[in-house]
Amino acid sequence: MQDQINKSFNLLSEKLLSWFNAFVKNLPNLLIAIIVLVAFYYIAKYASKLVKRLISKRINQDSLVNIISKMTTIVVVAIGLFLALGVLNLSKTLETLIGAAGVSGLVIGLALQGTLSNTFAGIVLSFRKSIELGHWVETNGFSGEVVEISLKNFVVREADNNMVMIPNKNILENPVKNYSLTPKIRVSFNCGVGYESNLEFVEELTKKTIVNAFKGIEKEEDVEFYYQEFGGSSINFLCRFWIEGDKAIYKLRAINTAIIALKKAFDKNDINIPFPIRTLQFDNELTLDKNNVEKQPKEEKQ
Structure with a gap:
């Protein structure tokens, strides 16, 4: 041992x-x-x-x-x-x-295949100059301001202040409309006037009203005006013009301003903006002949 x-x-x-x-x-x-x-x-x-x-x-x-x-x-x-x-x-x-x-x-x-794909997509998006923080974009059915580009999600703040988190790979795989890449936005809206209106005067008045309502529009030639159709209650037209702006909110504000100014101008010049109505027209007169009216039998008293 x-x-x-x-x-x-x-x-x-x-x-x-x-x-x-x-x-x-x-x-x-x-x-x-x-x-x-x-x-x-x-x-x-x-x-x-x-x-x-x-x-x-x-x-x-x-x-x-x-x-x-x-x-x-x-x-x-x-x-x-x-x-x-x-x-x-x-x-x-x-x-x-x-x-x-x-x-x-x-x-x-x-x-972690999905997570890694989002991570690499986030890195690629961060180096893209075409998409940066503060840009107003529209993609994957959502529209708003880009507030964050992380390694996982692409965060967009919508107009109603709700945050939408979209996976980065979906941004790379789908089209993206960026409103902030160009300094101007085209604004277009539709309207209609009554059939009794002077169409040449309506066109001239519309262009003059748009020029006066927006400082960035210098002459009437910058405003596009096109009659489009004979509608059910009105003759409809399309009006288009350019404004300075890089967000969708500027377009909404411009349409709002244009509608208010045009309504005031039309009212001042007695131009009718019809709404859908139905007119009933009777070409014959209806008469009642008392002699042809059948008398009803009276009830017998018991």
Whole structure:
């Protein structure tokens, strides 16, 4: 029994001694590996700040800038770790880590396929100059102001102040109408006048009224006027003109202003804007002949 204990103790001592010798032998490599890790730690901090400064000039989304800067830090630290493992002659461990990372990345990518597609779509949208924060857009059946472009959702504030969160991939896969890319908006509205109206005078009055109602319209030639049809109660026309603006709300305000001004002008000049009516016309006179009316028999009193 004593011999077995001594034998085990000797084996343990030899093992510890071999570990100590290996530690002393690899101590320079260990110091170099530590220096590499510390150096890459500070390099990662500097690289993160540099990337954040450069990207913030192109991207207005703070959350996205922070994510990209953190990803830069992770990449630089990972490079330092791999170099440190290489200095320690742990090539097999390095290969194992790379293989495990590849398999894990594949599994995670398959599991988070939708999330990753939204993430990459958010990055692409953040670099697009055609879609920026504050733009008024219409897409996927929604219309509003772009208030946020995150790594997951495209957030739009509608005219009724409701927030709509649309997945980023849907923005890339569907058409987007951006009202803020051009400095002007075309305004069009329809109206109708009575059949008894002087059509030439109506056209002239409409153009003059629009020019007087909007400062940006200098001459009557800038206002388009077209009669379209003989309607059931009126002769209908289309009026179009351009205004300064980059949001849909400006178009609504312009239509409101044009309708009010045109109604006042038509009322002042006795121009009728008919509403749907039905006229009943009787060409013959109805008469009642008392002699032809049959007399009803009177009830006999009992």
